[in-house]
Amino acid sequence: MTDSPLLGRAPKRGIAALPGLVSDTTALTKRNLLMFRRVPQLLVFATIQPIIFVLMFRFVFGGAINVPNGSYVDFLMPGVFVQTVVFGAVGTAIGLAADLKTGFIERFKALPMAHSSVLIARILSDLTRNIFVVTLMTSVGFAVGFRVHTNPAQFLLAVLLLLAFGVALSFIFATVGIMVREPETAQAAAFPVMAPLVFASSAFVPVESMPGWLQPFAANQPVSAVITAVRSLVLGGPAVSDVLIATAWCVGIVAVAAPSAIWMYRKAV
Amino acid sequence: MTSMPELAIQAQQIRKNFGKVVALDGVDLSVPVGQIFGLLGPNGAGKTTMIRVLTTVLRADSGTATVMGRSVSREAPSVRGLIGLAGQYAALDPNLTGRENLRLVGSLTQISGRIAAQRSDELLERFSLSDAGNRLVRTYSGGMRRRLDLAAALVHRPPVIFLDEPTTGLDPESRVELWAVIKELVADGATILLTTQYMEEADRLADQLAVIDHGAVIAEGTPTELKRRLGSSVIELGFADDATATRAAELLAGTSTEEPHVTGRGVQIKSNEGTKLLTRLLRTLDQGGIEPETLTVHEPSLDDVFLSLTGKPTEDSAPPVEAAGKRGRGAR
Numbered sequence: 001m002t003d004s005p006l007l008g009r010a011p012k013r014g015i016a017a018l019p020g021l022v023s024d025t026t027a028l029t030k031r032n033l034l035m036f037r038r039v040p041q042l043l044v045f046a047t048i049q050p051i052i053f054v055l056m057f058r059f060v061f062g063g064a065i066n067v068p069n070g071s072y073v074d075f076l077m078p079g080v081f082v083q084t085v086v087f088g089a090v091g092t093a094i095g096l097a098a099d100l101k102t103g104f105i106e107r108f109k110a111l112p113m114a115h116s117s118v119l120i121a122r123i124l125s126d127l128t129r130n131i132f133v134v135t136l137m138t139s140v141g142f143a144v145g146f147r148v149h150t151n152p153a154q155f156l157l158a159v160l161l162l163l164a165f166g167v168a169l170s171f172i173f174a175t176v177g178i179m180v181r182e183p184e185t186a187q188a189a190a191f192p193v194m195a196p197l198v199f200a201s202s203a204f205v206p207v208e209s210m211p212g213w214l215q216p217f218a219a220n221q222p223v224s225a226v227i228t229a230v231r232s233l234v235l236g237g238p239a240v241s242d243v244l245i246a247t248a249w250c251v252g253i254v255a256v257a258a259p260s261a262i263w264m265y266r267k268a269v
Numbered sequence: 270m271t272s273m274p275e276l277a278i279q280a281q282q283i284r285k286n287f288g289k290v291v292a293l294d295g296v297d298l299s300v301p302v303g304q305i306f307g308l309l310g311p312n313g314a315g316k317t318t319m320i321r322v323l324t325t326v327l328r329a330d331s332g333t334a335t336v337m338g339r340s341v342s343r344e345a346p347s348v349r350g351l352i353g354l355a356g357q358y359a360a361l362d363p364n365l366t367g368r369e370n371l372r373l374v375g376s377l378t379q380i381s382g383r384i385a386a387q388r389s390d391e392l393l394e395r396f397s398l399s400d401a402g403n404r405l406v407r408t409y410s411g412g413m414r415r416r417l418d419l420a421a422a423l424v425h426r427p428p429v430i431f432l433d434e435p436t437t438g439l440d441p442e443s444r445v446e447l448w449a450v451i452k453e454l455v456a457d458g459a460t461i462l463l464t465t466q467y468m469e470e471a472d473r474l475a476d477q478l479a480v481i482d483h484g485a486v487i488a489e490g491t492p493t494e495l496k497r498r499l500g501s502s503v504i505e506l507g508f509a510d511d512a513t514a515t516r517a518a519e520l521l522a523g524t525s526t527e528e529p530h531v532t533g534r535g536v537q538i539k540s541n542e543g544t545k546l547l548t549r550l551l552r553t554l555d556q557g558g559i560e561p562e563t564l565t566v567h568e569p570s571l572d573d574v575f576l577s578l579t580g581k582p583t584e585d586s587a588p589p590v591e592a593a594g595k596r597g598r599g600a601r
Contacts, residue, residue: 031373104362107356110352112346112347
C-alpha cells in the first residue's frame with residue numbers, strides 16, 4: 001500500500017482540474033438519476049400531482065373559470081408547466097439535505113475530488129428530471145385538448161424558459177436544503193414559500209379575478225412572469241417583452257441564489 | 270517523488286473552538302508509518318474533531334498538521350489523495366448497491382472506471398460482502414454497512430487510514446471481524462489512526478495510544494505502559510469457607526507480581542497481564558486440589574483510566590460505582 005501511485009500525485013488547478021470536475025460531475029449526476037429508478041415513488045408522486053391538477057382544473061373547476069380569450073385548457077397548461085417546475089425544485093432541497101444527513105457529503109469532503117461537482121451534479125440531475133416531467137406534462141396536455149397556437153420554435157423556446165426557471169429555482173432550494181439538512185424539514189420549509197407563489201399567480205385563474213390588493217403581487221411575481229411568457233410563446237401575441245422579463249427573473253434569481261448556495265455549501269461541509 | 274517520511278501523521282498544537290466550546294486545546298500527535306495509533310477518550314473528548322482536522326474536513330483555528338509530510342491546510346487536495354476516512358456513521362448511499370457505492374467513491378478518487386470496478390470486487394470479497402454486493406445498501410445490517418463504509422475508504426488504496434469509532438454499535442462478532450481486517454491493512458503497510466471509547470479495542474489493536482479528554486492529550490504510550498499506569502484488572506475467587514480461601518491464597522502466592530489478598534471466603538489478586546494470569550491461577554489451584562466456587566474478573570474501565578489520570582471522573586461518562594448511589598446515573 002505504501003507504493004500507492006497517488007503518493008506522487010500533484011493536485012490539479014485551473015484548466016488542468018477540468019477533466020476531474022467533468023468526471024466527478026458525471027459520476028454524481030448518474031448516481032442522482034439512478035435514485036429515480038431506485039426510489040420510483042419520488043418521480044411517481046412528483047408527476048401524479050400535476051396530472052391530477054390538470055384533470056381537476058380541466059374537467060372540474062375549468063368550467064367555472066372565465067379566461068379572457070381562447071379555451072381554458074390552453075390557459076391552464078402553461079400554468080401547470082410552471083407549477084410542475086416550481087414544485088419539482090423542492091427535490092433539489094430534499095436531495096442535498098438527504099446527502100448531508102447521511103454523511104455522504106462529509107465523506108466527499110475527504111476525497112480528492114472537485115467539490116463543486118456535488119452542487120453542479122444536483123442541479124444537472126434536477127434539470128434532467130424537469131426535461132422528463134415537462135415532456136410528460138406536454139403529452140398529458142395534448143391528451144386533454146391543449147394545443148400550441150404558434151410554432152414549434154416558439155414552443156421549444158417556452159420549454160427552454162421553463163427549464164431555465166427550474167435551474168434558477170434549484171439554486172434557491174439548494175440553499176434551503178443545505179440550511180435545514182433534513183429531507184422532511186426541507187419539504188415542509190419549501191411549501192409555505194411555494195404555495196403563495198404558485199396559487200397567487202396567473203397559473204389557474206386570471207389575475208384580474210383576484211381581489212385588488214393581491215393583483216399587483218400576483219401579476220408581477222416571478223412565477224406569473226414565467227407563466228405569462230410561456231403563454232405568449234405558445235398561444236400567440238407579442239412575446240418579446242414577456243420573455244425578457246421572465247429571463248431577467250431567471251438571471252436575477254441565479255445571480256443571488258447561486259452564490260448563496262455555494263457559500264452555504266462551503267460553510268456546511 | 271519525495272522521499273518517504275518517517276511520520277505518517279504529525280500534529281502540533283492543534284486548537285479548535287466551536288463558539289465558546291473548546292473542542293481541541295493544543296493537541297500534539299506523532300504517528301510513525303505502519304502503526305496503528307489509537308485515540309482513546311469518552312464522548313465529547315474531541316476525538317472526532319481531531320480526525321476531521323487531520324482529514325482536511327475541518328480547518329483548525331491554529332496549529333499545524335501534516336499527513337505523509339503534507340500540510341492538511343495548505344496542501345489539502347494532495348492530502349486527500351493519501352487518506353481514507355471511515356466516519357462514525359456509515360456514510361453510504363442507501364439507494365445504491367454495495368458495489369455501486371464503492372465504484373462511485375472510486376470514480377470520485379480519479380481512478381479509472383476499470384480499476385475502480387476491479388478494486389470494488391476485491392474489497393467486497395475481502396469484507397465478506399460479495400454475496401450482498403448487488404443488494405441495495407438500505408437492506409444491509411449495521412455490521413455490513415460498517416464493513417462497506419470501511420471498504421469505501423480503501424478503494425483508492427490510501428496509505429493512511431482514519432477510522433472514527435469503527436466498531437461502536439457493532440455486535441461482538443462483527444467487531445472481531447473488523448479488528449481482523451484492520452490488522453490485515455496494517456500488515457499490508459498502511460498506517461491507521463483510529464478512535465475508540467473502548468479500552469479493550471485500543472488494547473487489542475493499537476501499537477501506540479493517546480488518551481484524550483476535554484480536547485487535550487492527557488496520557489500517551491503503548492497499551493501495556495498505559496495499563497500499568499492506569500490500574501490493573503482484579504481477579505476475585507470465591508471459596509467454600511475462610512479456611513479454604515486462606516489455603517488458596519498461600520498456594521497462589523508468587524504466581525503474580527502482586528500478592529493475593531484474602532477477604533473472608535474471597536481471594537483477590539491484581540493482574541497486569543489481563544486474563545493470562547487466570548490460567549496460571551486455576552492450574553495452580555487445580556494442582557493443589559482446591560476448586561473455587563466463584564470467579565470474577567474486573568477489568569479497568571475507561572472510567573478507571575480517567576479516574577487515575579485526572580483524579581476525577583469525566584463529566585460526560587457515568588460516575589464510578591461507589592458514587593453511583595449518591596449522584597445517580599445518567600440515562601444510558
